[in-house]
Amino acid sequence: MTRVKICGVTDDKDRDAVVAAGADAVGVIHGVPVDTPREVDEATAEMLVDGVPPFVTSVLVTMPTTVQEAVRRVDGIDPDAIQVHDGLSPAELGALDSRLTQKIVAVVEADAPDIEAYADHADALLVDSVDADGGGGTGETHDWERTRDLVGSLDVPVVLAGGLTPENVAEAVETVKPFAVDVASGVESSGGRKDHDAVERFVRNATRAPEGAV
DSSP: OOEEEEOOOOSHHHHHHHHHTTOSEEEEEOSOSSOOTTBOOHHHHHHHHHTSOTTSEEEEEEOOSSHHHHHHHHHHHOOSEEEEESSOOHHHHHHHHTTOSSEEEEEEOTTOTTHHHHHHTOSEEEEOOOOTTSOOOOOOOOOHHHHHHHHHHOSSOEEEOSSOOTTTHHHHHHHHOOSEEEESGGGEEETTEEOHHHHHHHHHHHHSOOTTOO
């Protein structure tokens, strides 16, 4: 079954609603240089991560410029995994991996020339539509066929993100067959605030069995 991560949670009510909806992972954004209503300060990030229950993965989503910066953020917030957007080279991801016990998710574009190098140093790749600053959460879809090719050619799990909504996620899963899907703006009532009904529908549609499946 395809796993689901709901990203950009900013308060405990939304976090708890995401967990109740059956999501496998909760994404908390901290330490990004881009302007986003989904970023929280370190204290809030720590509180949100601390409240994620066992068997649900807490993910720190961040854009460090150095390995040391990433380590400091992980040490302060203590998530189960770290999702790295931009800033670090594949070799730096390898250095980060040697200093952390947490899993590392590297964010890449589907047509990135060094995607295999990132795959060599990450526990999973998240394929997203990124903006000029390297940040995700653009709400724009990308070439699902290209991402499906990556699923077949890479040895690491591939997470599909970018422009997903409750209305299109079932088609995306059927087309790409990713390890997981990731959504932020596609389940919001306003910037940084989750629509709990949309979250429930997204999880349900992402994880439903294809027609005819037993």
